[in-house]
Structures are given as structure tokens and as C-alpha cells.
Amino acid sequence: MDKQVKENFYAEIVLRSQTGASLLSRKEPLTPDRLKFFQARDDTPVELGQRLEQVGFKVIATSAFGLSLSGPLKLFQEYFGLKVVERKVNMFLGSGQAVEHPALFMEGPARLPQELVTAAEALYLPQKGYFLAGEGPMPSLSYYHLEPPGDIVRLTGAAHAHTRGFTGSGVKVAMIDSGFIENHDYYSGRGYNITVHAVVGSANRDEYGHGTGIAANLLAIAPGCDFHFYKMSDGIQWATLAAFRRAVADGVNVITNSWGQGHDPVLEAEIIAAVSSGITVIFACGNGGPVGWPGCLPDVISVGGSYPDEDGGWEASTYASSGFHPRHPERHCPDFTAIVGQAPRGIFILMPTMSGARFDNAFSGPAFPNGDETGPNDGWLVASGTSSAAPMVAGASAILLQAKPGLTPTEIKQALADTCMDVVNGVSASGEAAGIGPDSATGAGMINIGAALDRVKPVHPCYRAPLCRRAPICYRAPICYRAPVCRRAPICYRAPVCRIAPVCHRAPLCYRVPVCRRAPIIERCPPAPMLRCPPAPTIKCPPGPIQGCLAGPWKRPEGPEIPRDPGRRIPERRRRRLVPLTVLVDEEELGGWTPGYDYPEDETIGMAEEYDEFPDIGGCVRGPFDPECDE
Numbered sequence: 001m002d003k004q005v006k007e008n009f010y011a012e013i014v015l016r017s018q019t020g021a022s023l024l025s026r027k028e029p030l031t032p033d034r035l036k037f038f039q040a041r042d043d044t045p046v047e048l049g050q051r052l053e054q055v056g057f058k059v060i061a062t063s064a065f066g067l068s069l070s071g072p073l074k075l076f077q078e079y080f081g082l083k084v085v086e087r088k089v090n091m092f093l094g095s096g097q098a099v100e101h102p103a104l105f106m107e108g109p110a111r112l113p114q115e116l117v118t119a120a121e122a123l124y125l126p127q128k129g130y131f132l133a134g135e136g137p138m139p140s141l142s143y144y145h146l147e148p149p150g151d152i153v154r155l156t157g158a159a160h161a162h163t164r165g166f167t168g169s170g171v172k173v174a175m176i177d178s179g180f181i182e183n184h185d186y187y188s189g190r191g192y193n194i195t196v197h198a199v200v201g202s203a204n205r206d207e208y209g210h211g212t213g214i215a216a217n218l219l220a221i222a223p224g225c226d227f228h229f230y231k232m233s234d235g236i237q238w239a240t241l242a243a244f245r246r247a248v249a250d251g252v253n254v255i256t257n258s259w260g261q262g263h264d265p266v267l268e269a270e271i272i273a274a275v276s277s278g279i280t281v282i283f284a285c286g287n288g289g290p291v292g293w294p295g296c297l298p299d300v301i302s303v304g305g306s307y308p309d310e311d312g313g314w315e316a317s318t319y320a321s322s323g324f325h326p327r328h329p330e331r332h333c334p335d336f337t338a339i340v341g342q343a344p345r346g347i348f349i350l351m352p353t354m355s356g357a358r359f360d361n362a363f364s365g366p367a368f369p370n371g372d373e374t375g376p377n378d379g380w381l382v383a384s385g386t387s388s389a390a391p392m393v394a395g396a397s398a399i400l401l402q403a404k405p406g407l408t409p410t411e412i413k414q415a416l417a418d419t420c421m422d423v424v425n426g427v428s429a430s431g432e433a434a435g436i437g438p439d440s441a442t443g444a445g446m447i448n449i450g451a452a453l454d455r456v457k458p459v460h461p462c463y464r465a466p467l468c469r470r471a472p473i474c475y476r477a478p479i480c481y482r483a484p485v486c487r488r489a490p491i492c493y494r495a496p497v498c499r500i501a502p503v504c505h506r507a508p509l510c511y512r513v514p515v516c517r518r519a520p521i522i523e524r525c526p527p528a529p530m531l532r533c534p535p536a537p538t539i540k541c542p543p544g545p546i547q548g549c550l551a552g553p554w555k556r557p558e559g560p561e562i563p564r565d566p567g568r569r570i571p572e573r574r575r576r577r578l579v580p581l582t583v584l585v586d587e588e589e590l591g592g593w594t595p596g597y598d599y600p601e602d603e604t605i606g607m608a609e610e611y612d613e614f615p616d617i618g619g620c621v622r623g624p625f626d627p628e629c630d631e
Contacts, residue, residue, distance in 0.1 A: 012123065321429050339446075
């Protein structure tokens with residue numbers, strides 16, 4: 001057994017719940033509303049942790065479900081009667097590929113000392129899982145592939161977000177993986193804000209070479225985020241549970257996971273509790289085999305794969321899994337996709353790795369597509385999979401959270417799903433076909449970060465403050481707003497806005513809602529009830545002319561006049577003096593807008609026009625506009 005493992009052994013303590021319910025004996029999936037039945041008393045983790053530290057153990061992380069411990073293997077053997085054996089196991093690499101790696105197993109259950117039995121239920125070793133899959137200059141390759149950060153930014157739509165100034169700044173993003181080589185030539189000098197936490201093993205080592213590579217995809221999309229890497233493996237031990245607890249305790253906003261393992265009820269409870277607390281948790285769906293666990297949990301974002309053809313089209317990746325997991329037959333995965341290569345090995349994205357690491361060696365050697373044609377110890381890896389796709393979604397989540405910090409995990413998932421590019425061609429590794437609209441192979445489609453950002457934070461924001469009535473109001477005058485016209489919500493009048501009818505002054509004008517043009521324009525306004533505007537606070541307008549509006553006396557609008565019907569009069573109770581409102585939209589600003597609908601070329605938005613037909617709206621007067629009129 002490795003000397004480092006003997007000196008820094010890792011195991012998990014499961015706490016007794018205050019209700020007596022046991023996570024270890026529960027068979028059916030957990031739900032957020034049932035978590036409280038499996039949590040220990042609030043004081044139990046602290047008291048038990050202090051007791052174990054007095055014995056000589058180190059408490060790595062704690063939660064309401066358990067404690068993560070490390071210490072000399074000899075201490076575990078003496079205190080818990082632990083018997084450990086090392087055996088070779090196959091680690092899944094995707095599409096039927098596997099390599100042998102060492103793993104540790106318990107021979108029989110551990111013995112809890114009498115002083116712990118009232119607070120602790122069991123000690124166990126978490127299962128070994130699998131990855132979804134300065135060392136010299138970036139290699140030059142002859143086959144079609146992608147290189148970060150540029151290709152990743154371009155194909156995911158992140159370029160638009162960067163242009164608008166959104167790079168994930170101020171958002172804490174956690175990656176739980178094999179390790180991270182911060183001083184690799186690729187990462188040096190790029191200005192990333194990186195903190196590495198070694199839950200087990202050494203901080204600046206990546207025995208598998210997996211985490212160092214896939215992190216490039218996240219940092220390409222969210223280069224300004226506060227990136228926290230949690231090393232959860234030393235090449236033998238597998239500490240995903242402890243790493244997840246540490247990330248949650250450190251107050252991160254997003255956690256991305258590109259690995260899978262067998263079902264662990266304690267880890268399941270930790271994930272559900274994290275999402276319920278507002279942390280966005282992302283998992284890779286799987287590479288070429290069945291949908292993985294915990295990537296199948298309904299609470300997480302499950303990420304699949306789409307492949308960008310050389311001609312610019314998209315199709316489902318034949319290397320990425322899709323479908324159902326037996327524990328959650330009602331939940332189809334993935335939710336949506338990011339960039340993944342094609343079978344047989346997904347060799348597609350050039351990524352940095354630790355020189356001589358297991359993934360560096362596993363992919364080098366044979367010619368493409370069975371190998372990446374890089375050297376076995378050059379510190380570079382050409383690969384992909386849902387392992388590299390999940391960090392892209394984490395970067396997208398960081399951008400959305402920077403734009404709107406209060407977004408919930410559900411809102412982030414919905415915003416990304418609603419704005420996906422539709423992938424209509426190809427089949428997944430599971431044989432499910434893509435098609436028009438949401439489909440089994442790619443879920444909602446391929447993420448479009450720029451579109452999702454515009455959905456969450458429109459380019460022209462809607463202002464909620466009421467407009468200042470510093471200028472006279474006239475219901476047939478051209479309108480000029482001091483803020484950009486917003487197209488996201490309809491204005492609330494007495495009836496829907498009608499192109500052929502004037503706005504009727506009998507309807508209350510709601511200044512807290514922006515004027516919008518995304519409501520359908522109809523030929524006639526159907527009857528509608530009078531809507532009351534919610535009360536708006538009165539604000540004081542600063543002295544002086546409104547910015548962007550012309551000074552001077554009111555002038556009659558150009559264009560034909562509407563004939564006056566002398567037979568129609570405004571009821572006495574509605575008589576009041578009508579005065580004009582002049583609010584101008586900057587012409588350069590107006591030219592940059594994209595209309596929500598196709599308008600006639602001869603129509604000038606916001607100006608008075610000739611109306612051939614009038615709906616019979618009570619209280620509206622037909623006739624020419626007269627700024628001096630009393631009616």
C-alpha cells in the first residue's frame with residue numbers, strides 16, 4: 001500500500017439521526033422534503049468532531065449527515081478495528097473502455113467504540129468511482145479538433161456574454177475532481193483566480209490528469225469566476241463525499257462534477273440538501289454507457305453532448321449517454337448538452353494535463369480516432385465527453401449568476417433550457433435519436449450562453465421607476481422616453497394596444513410597466529375590462545429639461561389629421577385639459593434595436609399616424625389634434 005495513503009487515510013462517519021431513521025438502510029430515492037428525518041441534532045457534528053480530534057483524527061468536513069475523517073491508517077485500525085485490503089479494479093473511461101487501478105476495501109464492518117455509538121451509526125469507505133472523461137508547448141494536430149479557450153467560447157455563445165462584460169466575476173464555482181496542476185504552462189499568466197483544496201493527497205498533483213484538463217473548459221467560459229478546485233483522489237482513495245461537504249461549507253454558488261459512482265445514500269442526501277439551499281449542482285450524464293449516478297438525480301443539472309460538424313451544423317454526440325437510470329425511471333437525462341466529440345473515444349478537445357498522468361498515457365499513442373497522437377508524457381491530452389461538457393455548463397451558470405445573483409438552481413436550469421439551440425440530427429451513444437424540439441438524445445438541445453444571458457438580463461433593461469411628468473401630456477403626441485423602450489412585457493391599457501386605434505385617455509396609464517412591442521399587433525382591439533394600475537411612488541423630478549427631449553414650444557405633429565366627428569362629445573366627468581408630452585428616443589439608439597415583429601417599412605415607431613378605422617371606444621374623440629383644445 002502506498003506510504004502516503006498509510007499516513008493520510010480517509011473514511012466516513014455516518015451520524016445517527018434525531019428521528020432514528022437510517023440513510024444506510026433506506027432503499028428508495030430521497031426527496032428534499034424528507035431530508036430532515038435523516039439529519040442529526042445540530043450539536044452532534046461539533047461534539048463528535050471534537051471527541052475524534054482529541055483521539056488524533058483530523059475532521060476534513062462535517063454536515064448534518066456525517067463527518068469526513070483522515071489520519072494514519074494505524075490509528076483507524078486501532079480505534080475502529082478497521083481491516084483494509086487493496087485490490088485492482090477496472091475504472092470506466094467511456095464507450096466500453098476501462099483500465100485497472102488500485103482501490104481500498106474494508107474486510108468486514110468497522111467497530112464503533114462505546115463512546116461513539118450514541119452519536120454515530122457506522123464508519124465506511126466510499127466506493128471508488130469513475131471519471132467521465134509546465135509541460136511544454138501546445139501540440140499541433142492534423143485532424144479536426146477544438147482548442148481552448150477560443151473555440152469553446154465561440155461555439156457555446158459565451159463570446160456575446162464576454163462582450164457585454166459578463167465573465168462570472170464574483171461567483172464562487174467549485175469543481176470536484178482528480179486534481180489540478182496550477183503551474184501548467186496553459187494556466188500560467190492567464191490571470192485566473194484559482195484556489196486548490198486537497199481533500200486527500202497533495203495539492204499540486206493530478207495522478208489521473210482528468211481535473212487539470214476539463215477545468216480549461218470552465219475557465220474558458222467564466223475566466224473571471226472565483227474558481228475553487230477540490231482534489232478528491234490521490235490515485236487510490238476516492239473522497240467525493242468529503243470534497244462535496246467542503247465545497248458546500250465554503251459557500252460556493254456552483255458545483256460541477258464530472259464523475260459517477262455507485263449509489264451512496266449519504267452523498268445523495270448531501271446533494272439534495274445543497275440544491276435545496278440554493279447551490280447549482282451539475283453532473284456529467286455519462287460516456288457511452290448507461291446514465292450515471294448521481295447524474296440521474298432529479299435535483300441536479302444533467303449534461304449530455306452535442307457535436308459541432310466542420311460545416312457548422314450540430315448533431316447528437318455518439319459518445320455521450322442518454323436515457324434513464326433504474327433508480328429514477330421517471331427522470332430522463334440529459335437536461336441539455338454542451339460540446340462533446342464522437343465515438344469511439346471522443347477525441348476532440350485539446351486540454352492540458354499532468355505530464356505522465358494516467359489519462360495522458362491512456363489517450364496517447366495510436367493514430368486518431370483511437371488515439372490523440374500526442375506524446376505519453378507531454379502534458380497534453382485530446383479528449384472530451386460529458387466530463388468536459390459539465391464544466392461548460394458550470395461556466396454558463398456563473399455568467400448568469402453574475403448577471404442576476406438571486407437566480408435559483410431551477411431558474412438557471414430553465415433559462416439555459418429555454419434558450420438552447422435545437423439539435424435535430426444524429427443519435428446519442430445510447431441509440432436515442434435527436435429531432436425537432438426537445439428530444440431524448442440531447443434534451444433541450446445545445447446551450448447558447450449569450451441567448452440565456454439576454455433572457456436573464458436583457459440588453460435594454462426595463463426600468464421600474466415611474467416616469468416623471470415634467471412635460472405636458474398629450475395622448476396623440478409622439479412619445480419620447482428617457483429610458484430604452486422595453487419589449488419584454490405588454491403595456492397595460494384598457495384594451496390591448498391596437499395599431500389602428502389611438503390610445504384612449506380613459507384607460508389608466510401605468511408608468512411602472514415599460515412600453516413593449518412583443519405583444520401581438522392585432523387589427524381590432526377586443527373588449528377588455530378596465531385594469532387598475534398598481535400604486536406607484538411619487539418621485540421628485542430634478543429641475544431642467546428631460547435628457548434627450550427637445551426644448552421649446554410644442555409643435556403640431558406632421559401627417560394627415562383625423563377628421564373630427566362633431567356629434568361625439570366627451571362626458572362631463574371626463575372633461576379636462578389635454579396637454580402634450582414630448583419624450584424623444586435617440587435616433588442612433590433606435591437604429592440598433594431589433595423589432596419583435598415585422599413592421600411596414602413606411603411606419604415610424606412612436607409617431608402619430610393616420611388611422612383608417614376607429615373602434616368604437618367610448619370617450620375617444622375623432623378629429624384633428626389641437627394642443628390648445630379642452631377636450
